[in-house]
Amino acid sequence: MIDRPDPRPPAQSTARPEELARCPFPDRGPRLPGLDAEITAVLTEESAALDEGEHQRWLDMLDPVFRYEIPVPLLREDPALPRHSRSAVLFEATKRVLELKFGRVGLVPAWSDRPATTTRHFLGSVRVFDAPAPGVVRADANLLVTSNRGVEHTALVSAARRDLLREHHGRWLLLRRCVLLDVEVATHEQLSVIF
Amino acid sequence: MSFGVDGPVRAIGRRAFIDSDILDAEYDRVFHPSWQFLGFAGEVPEPGDYVLRMLGRDEVVVVRGEDGEIRALHNSCTHRGTRLCRASLGNTAHLRCSYHGWTFTNDGRLVGVPALRSGYPPDFDHTRHGLPSARVACRRGFLFATWDAKAPDLEDYLGEIAWYLDAILDCGAGEWEVCGPPQRVRAKGNWKIPTDNFAGDGYHMRTTHQIALDQGIYGDTLANGTRGRAGTDLVAVNIATPAGHSLRAGYVVESGRSIDERDLTAPQFPGYPPERWPALTAAQTPEQVRFTSHCEVAHGVVFPNTVFLSVAHDRAVGEDADPLTRYLVVRAHVPVSARETECLYWTLVPTAMDREWQRRSYRFQARTQSAGGILFEMDDFENFARIDAALARSAPGRGGPVDLTLGVGRSTPARNFPGPARAEAATLSEHNQRAFYRRWSTLMGELP
Numbered sequence: 226m227i228d229r230p231d232p233r234p235p236a237q238s239t240a241r242p243e244e245l246a247r248c249p250f251p252d253r254g255p256r257l258p259g260l261d262a263e264i265t266a267v268l269t270e271e272s273a274a275l276d277e278g279e280h281q282r283w284l285d286m287l288d289p290v291f292r293y294e295i296p297v298p299l300l301r302e303d304p305a306l307p308r309h310s311r312s313a314v315l316f317e318a319t320k321r322v323l324e325l326k327f328g329r330v331g332l333v334p335a336w337s338d339r340p341a342t343t344t345r346h347f348l349g350s351v352r353v354f355d356a357p358a359p360g361v362v363r364a365d366a367n368l369l370v371t372s373n374r375g376v377e378h379t380a381l382v383s384a385a386r387r388d389l390l391r392e393h394h395g396r397w398l399l400l401r402r403c404v405l406l407d408v409e410v411a412t413h414e415q416l417s418v419i420f
Numbered sequence: 421m422s423f424g425v426d427g428p429v430r431a432i433g434r435r436a437f438i439d440s441d442i443l444d445a446e447y448d449r450v451f452h453p454s455w456q457f458l459g460f461a462g463e464v465p466e467p468g469d470y471v472l473r474m475l476g477r478d479e480v481v482v483v484r485g486e487d488g489e490i491r492a493l494h495n496s497c498t499h500r501g502t503r504l505c506r507a508s509l510g511n512t513a514h515l516r517c518s519y520h521g522w523t524f525t526n527d528g529r530l531v532g533v534p535a536l537r538s539g540y541p542p543d544f545d546h547t548r549h550g551l552p553s554a555r556v557a558c559r560r561g562f563l564f565a566t567w568d569a570k571a572p573d574l575e576d577y578l579g580e581i582a583w584y585l586d587a588i589l590d591c592g593a594g595e596w597e598v599c600g601p602p603q604r605v606r607a608k609g610n611w612k613i614p615t616d617n618f619a620g621d622g623y624h625m626r627t628t629h630q631i632a633l634d635q636g637i638y639g640d641t642l643a644n645g646t647r648g649r650a651g652t653d654l655v656a657v658n659i660a661t662p663a664g665h666s667l668r669a670g671y672v673v674e675s676g677r678s679i680d681e682r683d684l685t686a687p688q689f690p691g692y693p694p695e696r697w698p699a700l701t702a703a704q705t706p707e708q709v710r711f712t713s714h715c716e717v718a719h720g721v722v723f724p725n726t727v728f729l730s731v732a733h734d735r736a737v738g739e740d741a742d743p744l745t746r747y748l749v750v751r752a753h754v755p756v757s758a759r760e761t762e763c764l765y766w767t768l769v770p771t772a773m774d775r776e777w778q779r780r781s782y783r784f785q786a787r788t789q790s791a792g793g794i795l796f797e798m799d800d801f802e803n804f805a806r807i808d809a810a811l812a813r814s815a816p817g818r819g820g821p822v823d824l825t826l827g828v829g830r831s832t833p834a835r836n837f838p839g840p841a842r843a844e845a846a847t848l849s850e851h852n853q854r855a856f857y858r859r860w861s862t863l864m865g866e867l868p
Contacts, residue, residue, distance in 0.1 A: 228600050229600065297600065297603055297604075299601060300506075300507050300509075301507050301509060301510055302505075302506070302507035303510065310600050312599065312600040313599060313600030313602075314603075315605070315786070315790060315791045316786055316791070316793065317783055317787060318787060318794075322737060322787050322795065325635050325795055326794050329631050329635075329795075332634075334627070334631055335631055335799075336799045337794075337799050337801070337802040377805070377809055378805075409508065410604045411605060411792075412605065412606045413607045413608070413791075413805075417794065417798055419794075
């Protein structure tokens with residue numbers, strides 16, 4: 226098998242939001258520029274929660290069916306082909322996995338979390354699109370993250386980020402996040418970042 | 421520096437892990453005469469499909485020719501040395517140089533030289549300018565290659581370890597499929613550091629992965645789905661061959677019992693669904709079942725730098741409803757420099773399992789021991805980086821050589837163990853690491 230696409234069908238316009246967390250990542254729907262500022266504000270708060278170590282605040286912004294994935298980058302000859310695998314991932318997580326990750330931070334033998342890493346998320350070019358489920362939007366953004374942990378761990382990562390957000394009782398929750406790294410082969414310091 | 425070639429290897433000098441002149445010698449003395457793992461035939465299923473891989477110092481194009489044969493061609497034009505393939509994967513019938521246009525078929529023959537008749541001497545022999553091609557052997561879809569014309573055949577090179585690799589594969593009751601392109605990551609530390617970890621290091625589990633154990637990510641669920649491990653022990657067998665290959669297998673047995681006392685009238689295969697166990701038993705020989713039954717984890721090294729891991733991980737990494745699930749990952753630890761290693765990870769799934777199980781197996785690998793496995797692999801990377809940082813900040817000779825004596829004189833031969841090569845029963849031992857470094861030392865000899 227070499228980069229076989231997900232055989233499951235893409236979501237239809239009548240999909241339930243939960244299905245969008247599991248099916249192939251939906252294409253962009255019509256552009257919704259009127260929501261750019263509102264969604265940018267949500268994503269800014271969310272990035273700040275990560276950078277400031279407010280892990281529970283960040284987890285509270287995730288939908289229970291949240292799905293996080295970093296596809297394997299592919300350097301291909303043909304520029305028309307996708308630059309990231311449709312099937313292979315460098316990392317994949319549910320909300321539960323991320324709760325376990327942040328549950329480590331207060332524990333003394335969390336070797337890779339102590340000392341803590343300082344991250345800064347720089348978010349830009351947020352554009353909001355419709356998504357094929359009621360109350361769900363897709364937000365595409367550019368992301369630059371710095372990661373520092375002592376003199377030997379200074380990492381810079383640039384990526385495109387594709388998010389699905391779902392409106393729930395008057396607030397937006399992250400339903401899905403797909404991180405498309407620009408670098409073909411990341412370092413382990415770069416991959417230690419929660420994007 | 422002595423590498424211990426005159427006796428049992430119980431220590432390795434620290435500079436073996438940081439000095440670039442050691443890596444230079446390793447390329448000639450360790451990598452060149454060895455068969456190295458390149459990937460899987462399934463990555464290049466169609467004529468013209470190629471991937472780029474490293475074979476010792478050399479980048480090679482692993483390409484399936486129009487004749488269906490897979491070759492490893494040096495990725496460098498025979499005119500000025502230009503890199504021919506720039507992409508990491510693709511499909512092409514010809515490799516055309518971007519500088520002057522020399523063109524090679526995907527079996528390595530030079531077939532195009534601009535201005536050949538008008539500009540080159542009459543005796544220019546294009547057949548002498550084909551791309552160097554390494555010896556390639558495909559075994560059950562695993563692709564190995566060597567530049568050494570005098571190296572033994574792959575089967576002889578693998579020796580006894582092949583029996584164990586076959587048993588792990590046969591336990592899947594059929595063929596295996598590679599899950600997509602490999603994950604890749606660059607990690608700090610010499611290539612031997614993660615490799616010796618995979619050879620047989622059960623010793624680091626309780627320290628490095630203490631939180632993973634506490635969080636129930638590993639070592640919590642029994643093969644039949646029972647949560648909690650009261651009344652059981654994980655006991656291990658270490659197998660190492662003179663060629664430096666090794667395997668460590670960990671078995672879940674009743675507390676105080678030995679591996680020999682497993683109930684083999686009802687074989688268990690942790691991480692595979694219990695309803696599949698009879699079919700898995702039927703797909704194996706009785707000797708293979710005696711190796712694979714009750715085995716929760718098996719990991720090891722195909723010398724020099726290929727490692728494998730077959731492990732059943734707990735549902736705690738997935739959804740609560742997820743059962744104990746096994747994955748099989750094969751890795752190559754490719755030197756970038758003496759102090760940096762590129763790790764490539766291929767996850768394999770048995771085609772006999774249903775698609776949902778395959779997907780879950782791959783997800784479990786991605787969440788734990790993938791390039792971005794924040795719950796497990798990151799703590800290993802942390803240690804490899806800490807070793808590298810400390811060795812690089814040490815005066816020569818400070819701190820003494822790296823110690824390898826764990827288990828010396830404390831293990832016993834595993835009774836009635838089915839496979840070839842000497843099997844030592846010892847849950848905590850550096851038996852396999854000693855075998856790895858013994859082979860490495862023999863090849864390295866004294867430094868130039």
